[in-house]
Amino acid sequence: MQLAMTARLNPKLATGVLLVIVLVTIALVRYMSSNSSHEVTWTIINVSHGDRTGDAHLLQVPNGETWLIDTGFADLAEFMLVPYLQENNITRLDKLIISHPHRNHYGGIHVLLDAGISIGELYFNAPHPIPCANEDWAMGCDLEHVLSMQEYAVQFGVPIKSLEPNLVLSTTLNEVFSFRVLYRFDGNDTPAGITSINDTSAIMRMDVGEVSVLFPGDIGQQIGEYLSINGEGLDTDLLSIPHHGVSVSAPDSFFDRASPEIGFVSGLDSLWNSDRAARIKSYFDTKNIPVYVSDKYRAIRVEINNGSYEVYTE
Numbered sequence: 001m002q003l004a005m006t007a008r009l010n011p012k013l014a015t016g017v018l019l020v021i022v023l024v025t026i027a028l029v030r031y032m033s034s035n036s037s038h039e040v041t042w043t044i045i046n047v048s049h050g051d052r053t054g055d056a057h058l059l060q061v062p063n064g065e066t067w068l069i070d071t072g073f074a075d076l077a078e079f080m081l082v083p084y085l086q087e088n089n090i091t092r093l094d095k096l097i098i099s100h101p102h103r104n105h106y107g108g109i110h111v112l113l114d115a116g117i118s119i120g121e122l123y124f125n126a127p128h129p130i131p132c133a134n135e136d137w138a139m140g141c142d143l144e145h146v147l148s149m150q151e152y153a154v155q156f157g158v159p160i161k162s163l164e165p166n167l168v169l170s171t172t173l174n175e176v177f178s179f180r181v182l183y184r185f186d187g188n189d190t191p192a193g194i195t196s197i198n199d200t201s202a203i204m205r206m207d208v209g210e211v212s213v214l215f216p217g218d219i220g221q222q223i224g225e226y227l228s229i230n231g232e233g234l235d236t237d238l239l240s241i242p243h244h245g246v247s248v249s250a251p252d253s254f255f256d257r258a259s260p261e262i263g264f265v266s267g268l269d270s271l272w273n274s275d276r277a278a279r280i281k282s283y284f285d286t287k288n289i290p291v292y293v294s295d296k297y298r299a300i301r302v303e304i305n306n307g308s309y310e311v312y313t314e
């Protein structure tokens, strides 16, 4: 009413007031869209130690949720993962996502729960019995152990969910963020025949605006080769290098398809610099693609915002 009266009395003043309102509105919209609503923090927490490797990827996503992909072995989760979460005041994981049923990826589930860290949803597929039974070595696939771990989580009231191709795990608040499962094979009925359990890893992709991250778990030669020919959506800015960097993982043709700007190894620097990783290390060296190795640090933090990213080490 005040504005209408002023406008009638003084059109120039009214135009000026309107201009100020428009400019303030534009500034507010820019301010809101440039702030944390788009931001994702991806933290690779080191759970590799001694001669053992594992994965733990913490994702802090736009609606304020905290997700974790994999936990590492039980004892390393206790000494490396849980203290990191506690120091960062993380007492709840809205989603815990297990890439595949090997203990250096799921072994810390009960450790998290025992430490009082609540889990909203647990995405954890039990292995197909046939490829699982083919792994009769000490840390190979163990169906009974997986089922007991699922049961343990259920006792804490955690619902168990399944990772399936095309499953979208995005938050609802922000359309610039998406997280989805591209592929997951069961190791028995696959385009590459019966495979290892590593090749049952869920292959997951996160997009934050223009920045993409690929999480291929521990995929190996068989599915890696299949995807390098038939895979879609694998092109990425940031790549979690599969299977702790060792050369039995995906072939070079898979890395050609991913064509990352930076690679991240969840594993041991001594292993990365050994003959066991020589093929993959030489691939990244030859192409001048920088690689971060988790056990050189306590954590590697990637902050993604507004189409760009920054890597920090702790």
Ligand SMILES: [Zn+2]
Residues within 6 Å of the ligand: 053, 054, 102, 104, 105, 218, 243, 244
């Ligand atoms: Zn592994």
